[in-house]
Amino acid sequence: MKVKPKPPEVPIPVLPSPPLPTEIDFVEASVSLRYEDVFQWIRPNEVSDVRWRDGAYEFICHNGVMLRVSVLAAGIFRLRYSPDGVFQPDFSYAIDPAFEPEKVVVRLEERDGEYLLDSGALQVVVSKADLKVKFYDQDDRVLCEDAAGFSAKRTILKGWCALRMEKKCHKKEVFFGLGDKSCGTNLSGKKFENWCSDSFAFGRETDPLYRAIPFYYALNQGVAYGIFLDNSFRTHFDFDSEASGDTCFYAEGGELNYYFLHGPGLDDVARTYAQLTGTHELPPSWALGYHQCRWSYHPDSHVREIAAGFRERQIPCDAIYLDIDYMDGYRCFTWDKKAFPNPKALVDDLREMGFQTVTMIDPGIKEDANYEVYRDGLAQNRFLYTSDGVVAKAPVWPGFCAFPDFTNPEVRQWWGTLYESLYKDIGIAGFWNDMNEPAVFHVNHKTLPDNVMHHHDGLPCSHRKAHNIYGQQMNRSSWEGFQTLQPEKRPFLLSRASFSGGQRFSAIWTGDNCSDWEHLQIANIQCQRLAISGFSFCGTDIGGFAGNAEGELFVRWLQLGVFHPLMRVHSIGKHATGDGLPAEEAELIDPLLHISDQEPWSFGEKWTDLAKKAIELRYCLLPCLYSAMWLHTLDGSPVLRHLAFADANDPKLWDVERDFLFGEHLLISPVVQPKVQRQGVYLPKGNWYYFWTGQPGNGEVFVNVMPDQIPFFVREGAVLPVYPTRQHTGEAIAELTLYVYYKNGLETSHLYEDLGEGYAHQAGMFSLKVFETEGKNGTFSLRQRKEGEYNPEYSKVKIYLVGFPTFVKKCAADGVEIPIKEIKLRDRSLYTLNLKPEFEKVEWEG
């Protein structure tokens, strides 16, 4: 028998002071996995010292492990662990620079074997024996407690490479969040990885995907908290996948640095996370219209044809996209002069017709001495280097490329200037950052190698640390460029990759999905999850990217897209032949061969009509979406929410993955299967009205599903604002319609409007209407209060009262009685009236 060579002894690390450890405790004997990469594993032992330093309580263990706890608000605790008492400079790309910690009075108490930090809302108890932590709420309930707690591993080759936290998991605890994961909504029993990855034709099991969002919600007995692990290395999350009773998260480098966000509601956690990492700003109104895309509309005559196709058929549309083929040989910021001889004329003509143009930009800059961007980039040191000191290059669409180092502030500034011709001169309205994981063409290693070095804003690091924030920082560079080039305009940027906090710089689409019903379901799940993970401005390739949609799938997907803040159709187009694709992608495409076009009129007349109706519904509901986006920018409320957000105490809602909340008062129950004629919906507490019939219901209900209708419900007492349909958002709004839903009790709704472009709203040019409804003793009233200096252009308001329990005998507006107009439906009546926009109060009496 062969004797294994003895591993060399582990060198005892020299720890800098302070603190000076009294001993180095190798809790687990130092073993070697591989002869050449010895590892050491360390866990905190007894706390030997506690002190207040630089805004945090520091707990120092005998063996050098250190925990720093800072309280950023009564409900936000931050915990940073170091295995050896050394902390890297504090730095984060995720935290919103506008975030300001609150001044909180925190008491530190020492008790038998424990230290206690109390912020009022939240208490943290640190065990003296082993540094384990417990979080309690005001009612002394344990919200979350360490199981094994913190541990760290290091190897010679990687240094500290597994910084781990293990926590106890309650029996009935459920978990949500983590961004774009494609599996069922409740995360418990599953494990995940975060590493931005190009994932062509991904499925429910694919993980990781394009984005890294290391933030999750836990919900136990109706009480929620959140955990945000602010670490950009590859991270792992395990929600008790082995039924051991523990949850665990760990990072492959850097610091175990997490934020504990107190609820108690799921909504509170969402808002606190938004406070910490920011939100997207209010988009220009055209960006919330319908968008048409394909790989690629090319040449310009094809683009014009598509635009004309919309207007001829009177199908609303606000934006047309140009995919990579508009460029000259995939060189960013150039044009294929043959196919697009006069881009400005094209963009101007499209704008004249009410279309904005959006173009793609990739991070890879073609290696070509005659290409200005490459030449300047080289001359000015704009690109990433390997640790050997040469410019890092990898193949993407244009062949071998260099990649800008977006973590360098000078590079970000330079990158921003590159948009000048497209954005300012030609008038491209928005941009689309693709391949920014970054993706490269390599079968096994789909991104840059680990030895690529990044500036990282003065804290240099390798690609292991910068990979996950590469796309986010590309988006930031672009976004800041737009702000500088045309500060008067609201930018629109759509990105594939991102990291926590990246919502401040771009909208997100979910990447290369497929044209099948399974993917419609995944699209629904992913957008809900992205929205509660900070990215409300999200959408999917409607109809599916790869493969062939059929009419019914396409229409049902459009109907779901009505309720996604980004509503964009996109498909792989002619590229499905595999021509020009890297071999491994071409191979995947083969069975998914795409033959059909994917415009609203591509599936025959019947489906064209239905598609048109879906898109028209989007334009009707724009005031509702715009108001939801406004609320999101104001306090971080997600535009889409998982149904558990409606009632955290109802376990029947935990595993719902089809139905979700939209904005303030809507519950959407999309059709995500073929040939559905009837759909059962479980409504959370309270009464809800089925939009299409005005029928009230609660608990379990069944609705008949028409091909032209996506099922959705309105909360009782709500006021639902609706515009007439328009061909694009630049058209005038003739009238506002308010659907008012009866409730026995009180409810509040908001309608936010402004110019839809620019920043005058920040100086008061907005209109916020607060609607308060109240029903009691056979009467119902609607009050309107307006804030802001903006007056929307419409001069008429039409009101429909839905659900009044008896016949209305009297109706008065601002104290003046008005004749009753009744619309008799099969089993109930609607009541309608016309008013001036500035009415203050309407009363109905039965």
Ligand code: MIG
């Ligand atoms: O390697 O630009 O996800 O939306 O159409 C494929 C071509 C590159 C991937 C994007 C897709 C886009 C395509 N791009």
